[in-house]
Amino acid sequence: MKYATRYILFLTLLVLLPFLAFVHLSIGQVDFSIEEFFSSFLMSGENQMKDIVLQKIRIPRMLMALLSGASLSLAGLLMQTLFRNPLAGPYVLGINSGASLFVALSIMTGIPFFTTDLSLVSGALIGAFLFGMLVLFFAKIVKNQISLLLIGLMLGSFTSAIVAFIQSVSPSEDLKIFTLWGLGSLQKVNIEQIPYIFMFIWIGITSALLIIKSLNAIVLGEQHAKLLGINVSNTRFIIILITAVLTGITTAFCGPISFVGLAVPNLTRILFKTQQHKILIPGTLLIGGIFILFCDIIIKLLENHFIIPINVLTSLIGAPMVIWLVLKRLK
Amino acid sequence: MVKCILYLTVFFVFSSCLQNNKNCDSCKLEHQEHPDIVFAQNFSLDKTNESYTLRILHPDNGKIIETIKFQPDSSLKVISLISTTNGMLSVLHLQNNIVGISGIDYVYNHQIKKLFEEKKITSFGDESSILLEKIIASKAGLILYSGFGDHFPHQEKLEKLGITIIPIYDWRENHPLGKLEWIKLIGAIFGKEKEAVQYFNQTVDSYYGLKEKTKTISGKPQTIAGSMIGDTWYAPGGDSYFATLLKDAGTDYVYKNTKGTASITKTIEEILNENSKSEYWINPGKPTKKEILTFVPQAKHLPCFENGVYCYSKNGQKFWEEGIVKPHLLLKDLIEIFHPSLITEEKLYFYSKIE
Numbered sequence: 001m002k003y004a005t006r007y008i009l010f011l012t013l014l015v016l017l018p019f020l021a022f023v024h025l026s027i028g029q030v031d032f033s034i035e036e037f038f039s040s041f042l043m044s045g046e047n048q049m050k051d052i053v054l055q056k057i058r059i060p061r062m063l064m065a066l067l068s069g070a071s072l073s074l075a076g077l078l079m080q081t082l083f084r085n086p087l088a089g090p091y092v093l094g095i096n097s098g099a100s101l102f103v104a105l106s107i108m109t110g111i112p113f114f115t116t117d118l119s120l121v122s123g124a125l126i127g128a129f130l131f132g133m134l135v136l137f138f139a140k141i142v143k144n145q146i147s148l149l150l151i152g153l154m155l156g157s158f159t160s161a162i163v164a165f166i167q168s169v170s171p172s173e174d175l176k177i178f179t180l181w182g183l184g185s186l187q188k189v190n191i192e193q194i195p196y197i198f199m200f201i202w203i204g205i206t207s208a209l210l211i212i213k214s215l216n217a218i219v220l221g222e223q224h225a226k227l228l229g230i231n232v233s234n235t236r237f238i239i240i241l242i243t244a245v246l247t248g249i250t251t252a253f254c255g256p257i258s259f260v261g262l263a264v265p266n267l268t269r270i271l272f273k274t275q276q277h278k279i280l281i282p283g284t285l286l287i288g289g290i291f292i293l294f295c296d297i298i299i300k301l302l303e304n305h306f307i308i309p310i311n312v313l314t315s316l317i318g319a320p321m322v323i324w325l326v327l328k329r330l331k
Numbered sequence: 332m333v334k335c336i337l338y339l340t341v342f343f344v345f346s347s348c349l350q351n352n353k354n355c356d357s358c359k360l361e362h363q364e365h366p367d368i369v370f371a372q373n374f375s376l377d378k379t380n381e382s383y384t385l386r387i388l389h390p391d392n393g394k395i396i397e398t399i400k401f402q403p404d405s406s407l408k409v410i411s412l413i414s415t416t417n418g419m420l421s422v423l424h425l426q427n428n429i430v431g432i433s434g435i436d437y438v439y440n441h442q443i444k445k446l447f448e449e450k451k452i453t454s455f456g457d458e459s460s461i462l463l464e465k466i467i468a469s470k471a472g473l474i475l476y477s478g479f480g481d482h483f484p485h486q487e488k489l490e491k492l493g494i495t496i497i498p499i500y501d502w503r504e505n506h507p508l509g510k511l512e513w514i515k516l517i518g519a520i521f522g523k524e525k526e527a528v529q530y531f532n533q534t535v536d537s538y539y540g541l542k543e544k545t546k547t548i549s550g551k552p553q554t555i556a557g558s559m560i561g562d563t564w565y566a567p568g569g570d571s572y573f574a575t576l577l578k579d580a581g582t583d584y585v586y587k588n589t590k591g592t593a594s595i596t597k598t599i600e601e602i603l604n605e606n607s608k609s610e611y612w613i614n615p616g617k618p619t620k621k622e623i624l625t626f627v628p629q630a631k632h633l634p635c636f637e638n639g640v641y642c643y644s645k646n647g648q649k650f651w652e653e654g655i656v657k658p659h660l661l662l663k664d665l666i667e668i669f670h671p672s673l674i675t676e677e678k679l680y681f682y683s684k685i686e
Contacts (some may be wrong), residue, residue, distance in 0.1 A: 029600040049607045052632045054602055168460070179625075187562050187599065190628050229562030303598050307563050 073288025076261025098131025132244025183309030
């Protein structure tokens with residue numbers, strides 16, 4: 001792809017992102033005039049309730065859409081690079097399963113440790129990070145990626161079985177809360193929590209940008225990477241650590257949002273026609289943010305009739321989109 | 332002459348029923364045929380000589396979905412899988428007839444708990460995963476269940492074995508006294524119809540006595556009820572029993588004009604926008620503000636969150652088990668919350684303020 005085309009593509013994404021963010025902010029059940037919107041945005045509105053709706057409800061939701069889309073997409077890109085498999089995603093390592101297990105324990109069991117001091121967020125966060133550490137431990141022992149992939153999948157199956165057992169003996173109300181957590185939500189985040197989430201995601205993004213050279217080498221295969229002087233073992237460790245942070249923080253605050261991490265990196269590769277991570281990383285971040293924003297705009301538009309969980313819509317939109325793009329590329 | 336007196340009696344009974352139906356806004360006309368059932372809409376009970384004919388009516392369309400004929404039996408053993416029937420059986424002192432419950436965690440009554448500890452009552456778990464052989468071994472002749480599913484598991488086999496299975500649709504009634512009225516069915520089954528009717532009538536009197544007190548109030552505070560599950564706020568529908576309770580307690584329930592007994596759904600934006608003047612929030616579903624904020628972080632923006640949140644959750648089982656048989660105490664609690672000057676001397680029975 002020509003440099004100019006890429007430049008135009010980036011420019012388009014950079015314009016589209018704030019535009020969609022503005023559209024996202026302006027949709028809802030509470031009507032704002034343009035003056036009210038801007039005065040509430042600056043927290044100087046006369047209507048205190050409208051200020052709260054914009055500042056405390058809409059802005060955190062919009063920012064969480066951007067952050068979750070960017071972080072899950074980047075995590076997916078890193079996994080696809082590590083396993084050199086376009087079907088890999090942020091959840092293949094079982095990090096999501098760890099979060100699910102701890103959330104299931106906190107909602108559906110009477111174990112005091114989980115029910116007293118831990119909220120859903122902290123439960124998911126601990127679960128995600130514990131499983132992230134477990135995967136890192138295996139990454140140190142296991143020599144090749146395929147074995148690690150299998151271990152990740154097995155961890156997922158193992159925890160799914162425990163979660164299924166907990167579900168089978170739980171009261172319906174608890175089951176409903178857990179099921180709804182599993183459908184994902186961008187609305188559980190406070191504006192006060194956003195800086196902390198942003199900080200973790202920023203660390204993940206910066207770390208990924210620092211290993212661009214290693215990522216480009218790994219795409220060529222382990223042997224090639226070693227010949228190019230890359231410490232594959234260390235790179236693998238760093239990739240898994242970044243993925244654990246990005247996936248863990250997003251799953252903890254939003255629940256699992258599937259498909260984004262799988263679809264967006266593939267979509268980015270198709271659009272930019274490159275394997276260069278200096279292009280793919282910013283491209284994935286932008287498209288990831290735009291994708292979730294777009295999905296959540298549709299959810300907000302339909303809210304008066306029915307409420308679609310974000311996890312459902314990302315799959316409903318993402319799956320046909322990728323099929324279409326793959327078919328188009330095959331032609 | 333005898334016939335004339337009979338017709339007149341029937342006429343007056345009908346008239347009183349219809350008068351009561353005016354209080355119970357949406358009681359259906361078909362209950363004119365069954366004068367003993369005044370508020371409940373989802374069953375009818377006819378007595379001929381010593382036997383009864385029970386008709387379970389579909390909560391959505393009123394059609395008969397099950398007809399069961401039975402004779403009262405005071406020694407009948409029962410598996411009671413719902414909290415509300417445990418409450419009814421307890422009021423009629425029928426705890427010794429219970430041989431099975433869904434789980435001890437769902438029980439409030441001390442006598443049932445004691446019998447469970449003595450292993451005279453066993454736990455059967457959720458009705459969807461109930462064990463057929465365990466039911467047979469319990470020698471139960473009756474199973475009372477919620478009717479959530481179309482049919483009870485193994486229903487055909489169990490009926491062939493002579494076990495009667497009755498779905499209890501009290502949870503679909505739109506009046507608290509309609510929910511309570513199912514006690515008449517429980518009384519009839521165990522030969523305690525008189526006691527059941529007497530208890531029902533006394534409770535109706537207490538309920539209306541309390542409701543009468545709210546006629547003197549000058550203002551009705553705006554109130555919200557329900558809570559968020561996932562991204563959706565579920566609030567009682569305008570025709571639900573809880574909306575009726577709120578209305579009878581002299582409050583202005585913010586969603587009183589919505590249709591249906593089922594919960595209505597709202598987004599958090601709608602809730603914040605429509606409840607800026609709500610002074611009370613009833614049944615947030617969690618016993619502490621910390622837990623409420625865990626599930627509904629935006630709740631802190633509701634003005635009533637500061638000082639007007641009340642919930643039963645500190646003793647949830649007491650509410651689910653006794654709330655149905657003591658609707659007058661539910662009403663008393665709500666009146667005490669909204670209009671403390673009307674009821675001064677007593678503590679709240681079901682509710683507590685969330686600090």
